[in-house]
Amino acid sequence: MSTASAEVVAASGLTATTLFTYLIVPALVLWVVYYRMSRRRLYELAAKLPGPEGLPLVGKGLEFIGSPHDIYTRVNKLGLEWEDKPVVKVWVGPRLLVFLKDPRDVEIILSSHVHIDKSPEYRFFKPWLGNGLLISTGEKWRAHRKLIAPTFHLNVLKSFLDLFNQNSRAVVEKMRKHNGEAFDCHDYMSECTVEILLETAMGVNKKTQNQSGFEYAMAVMKMCHILHIRSTKVWLRPDFLFNLTSYAKDQVKLLDVIHTLTKRVLKKKKETYEKNKSAILNSIPMPTVGIKEEKKAEEKVKDKTVVEGLSYGQSSGLKDDLDVDEDVGEKKRLAFLDLLIESAQNGVVLTDEEIKEQVDTIMFEGHDTTAAGSSFFLCVMGTHPEIQAKVIQEIDEIFGDSDRPCTFQDTLEMKYLERCIMETLRMFPPVPIIARELQQEVKLNSCDLSIPAKCTVVIATVKLHRQPDTYPNPDVYNPDNFLPENCANRHYYSFVPFSAGPRSCVGRKYAMLKLKVILSTILRNFTVHSPTKLEDWKLQADIILKRTDGFKIQLKPRKKQTVA
Numbered sequence: 001m002s003t004a005s006a007e008v009v010a011a012s013g014l015t016a017t018t019l020f021t022y023l024i025v026p027a028l029v030l031w032v033v034y035y036r037m038s039r040r041r042l043y044e045l046a047a048k049l050p051g052p053e054g055l056p057l058v059g060k061g062l063e064f065i066g067s068p069h070d071i072y073t074r075v076n077k078l079g080l081e082w083e084d085k086p087v088v089k090v091w092v093g094p095r096l097l098v099f100l101k102d103p104r105d106v107e108i109i110l111s112s113h114v115h116i117d118k119s120p121e122y123r124f125f126k127p128w129l130g131n132g133l134l135i136s137t138g139e140k141w142r143a144h145r146k147l148i149a150p151t152f153h154l155n156v157l158k159s160f161l162d163l164f165n166q167n168s169r170a171v172v173e174k175m176r177k178h179n180g181e182a183f184d185c186h187d188y189m190s191e192c193t194v195e196i197l198l199e200t201a202m203g204v205n206k207k208t209q210n211q212s213g214f215e216y217a218m219a220v221m222k223m224c225h226i227l228h229i230r231s232t233k234v235w236l237r238p239d240f241l242f243n244l245t246s247y248a249k250d251q252v253k254l255l256d257v258i259h260t261l262t263k264r265v266l267k268k269k270k271e272t273y274e275k276n277k278s279a280i281l282n283s284i285p286m287p288t289v290g291i292k293e294e295k296k297a298e299e300k301v302k303d304k305t306v307v308e309g310l311s312y313g314q315s316s317g318l319k320d321d322l323d324v325d326e327d328v329g330e331k332k333r334l335a336f337l338d339l340l341i342e343s344a345q346n347g348v349v350l351t352d353e354e355i356k357e358q359v360d361t362i363m364f365e366g367h368d369t370t371a372a373g374s375s376f377f378l379c380v381m382g383t384h385p386e387i388q389a390k391v392i393q394e395i396d397e398i399f400g401d402s403d404r405p406c407t408f409q410d411t412l413e414m415k416y417l418e419r420c421i422m423e424t425l426r427m428f429p430p431v432p433i434i435a436r437e438l439q440q441e442v443k444l445n446s447c448d449l450s451i452p453a454k455c456t457v458v459i460a461t462v463k464l465h466r467q468p469d470t471y472p473n474p475d476v477y478n479p480d481n482f483l484p485e486n487c488a489n490r491h492y493y494s495f496v497p498f499s500a501g502p503r504s505c506v507g508r509k510y511a512m513l514k515l516k517v518i519l520s521t522i523l524r525n526f527t528v529h530s531p532t533k534l535e536d537w538k539l540q541a542d543i544i545l546k547r548t549d550g551f552k553i554q555l556k557p558r559k560k561q562t563v564a
């Protein structure tokens with residue numbers, strides 16, 4: 001306070017404390033009244049929703065303290081207490097979270113073209129993924145989705161089979177050195193999926209990758225951990241507090257590793273593009289095995305339309321923009337990064353920064369999810385030898401004694417393996433929650449209740465996929481859950497590991513094809529044993545679902561070594 005104003009205050013007999021009381025306190029009270037009035041409808045509807053009331057001010061915020069496994073266990077327990085309700089509200093401080101687990105309600109959210117905004121927690125991804133497809137919304141998201149979805153067309157994916165095969169064989173050779181010893185398979189799956197992504201979607205040659213795949217995968221894992229900590233520890237949410245912690249310093253270092261790789265990938269690709277524009281079209285690797293037979297098989301498949309639906313990770317009644325039948329045309333069949341660069345050169349408004357954000361998004365979404373899915377699969381096989389034997393029998397019927405690479409037609413014949421992958425994604429969905437910020441009130445289908453605008457809707461796939469009225473014995477691993485006759489009467493939205501509707505996973509078909517090639521190659525070479533029973537696994541919902549106790553497996557060679 002200046003001397004003059006201090007004198008005025010002194011003359012009027014006011015002290016700084018009374019000034020505070022007379023000005024700041026009423027302003028604060030007015031703000032609180034305004035804040036509550038503007039959220040009146042939210043409180044009104046929230047009061048009618050079932051769920052724990054929690055403590056004043058913090059609600060159930062304290063449930064989110066502790067290790068990722070503790071949080072997972074506590075939130076799961078909370079879910080069990082409200083098991084009989086189709087919808088459960090949870091207050092975390094001033095935030096209202098509404099958990100949905102009835103497929104009829106899940107359908108309202110996921111099938112909507114309106115409820116597409118991600119929840120505020122996704123903003124923690126911003127320094128990493130910018131405004132990439134996972135986070136963006138509105139017109140930007142719509143335009144980029146339209147551009148990117150065709151790059152995951154089956155015709156593009158089929159051209160990746162050689163690379164899927166080569167990398168699967170490489171990981172088999174790397175894992176062989178454990179010689180029957182127990183080891184954590186997640187690091188291998190992680191490295192392998194990063195390398196496959198670099199070679200396929202990004203078109204980066206293996207020779208130029210060096211150690212970067214492994215380093216990148218480790219940096220991504222650590223970043224996910226930091227993001228998880230931020231979204232669960234309320235005090236780390238504001239940037240100014242987070243920036244004071246060692247997590248912020250670690251984040252800077254990790255993002256440096258991640259973005260260095262992305263920038264390098266982008267630079268290389270642009271140089272190639274400039275050097276020889278026409279060579280870009282030819283740079284998509286073409287399959288070299290059994291092309292004629294593939295063509296015949298494809299025609300057969302087209303007649304039967306068996307390639308959609310469950311084969312590619314979603315209930316057969318669901319369709320999204322990945323299921324468009326018309327071929328995008330020879331010229332347009334570009335791999336992801338080639339298409340983005342070409343589009344930017346040909347007048348589509350796409351800045352270098354936007355391309356980088358999409359590359360980061362695809363690298364993250366495309367790698368950690370598949371690494372978790374394949375690691376869970378191997379562990380499940382290891383704990384269910386009788387089911388593993390059936391998968392191996394199917395694979396042997398397809399390949400016999402041959403070491404030939406896997407073709408697209410082979411993947412279509414892996415029906416039992418497919419059901420086992422589906423069942424793994426049911427029990428252990430790599431993306432355990434899908435969260436949206438509602439801009440409009442929503443009337444639920446399962447009951448006579450509405451959820452308010454401005455709340456966060458959470459679809460916990462880990463819960464949705466284990467509803468006993470949909471899946472008898474939901475905690476028992478049973479691939480027969482995905483027999484056609486058992487799927488027939490099930491609600492389409494009761495199985496959404498890749499989400500569904502307009503914001504479904506753009507890499508769904510890519511992931512399924514890649515999983516079939518990697519996992520069949522591993523089981524052509526080894527039988528898997530897993531030392532810990534499935535009931536004893538310790539899970540943590542760390543953005544991506546993981547095992548706190550690690551993905552330990554032992555491999556026993558089945559036959560002579562394949563040539564890598």
Ligand code: HEM
Pocket residue numbers: 133134135145201361362365366367369370373429430431433434435496497498499502503504505506507508510511
């Ligand atoms: C087993 C593997 C995978 C699973 C379980 C999975 C699951 C999901 C889920 C649940 C979402 C919706 C997330 C949300 O709404 O918050 C999603 C979105 C997305 N996924 Fe995947 N994913 C997998 C593999 C992949 C792959 C291989 C790629 C790319 C190569 C990919 C790219 C994306 C992208 C870009 C989005 C954002 C789409 C949008 O918002 O329009 N995913 N994924």
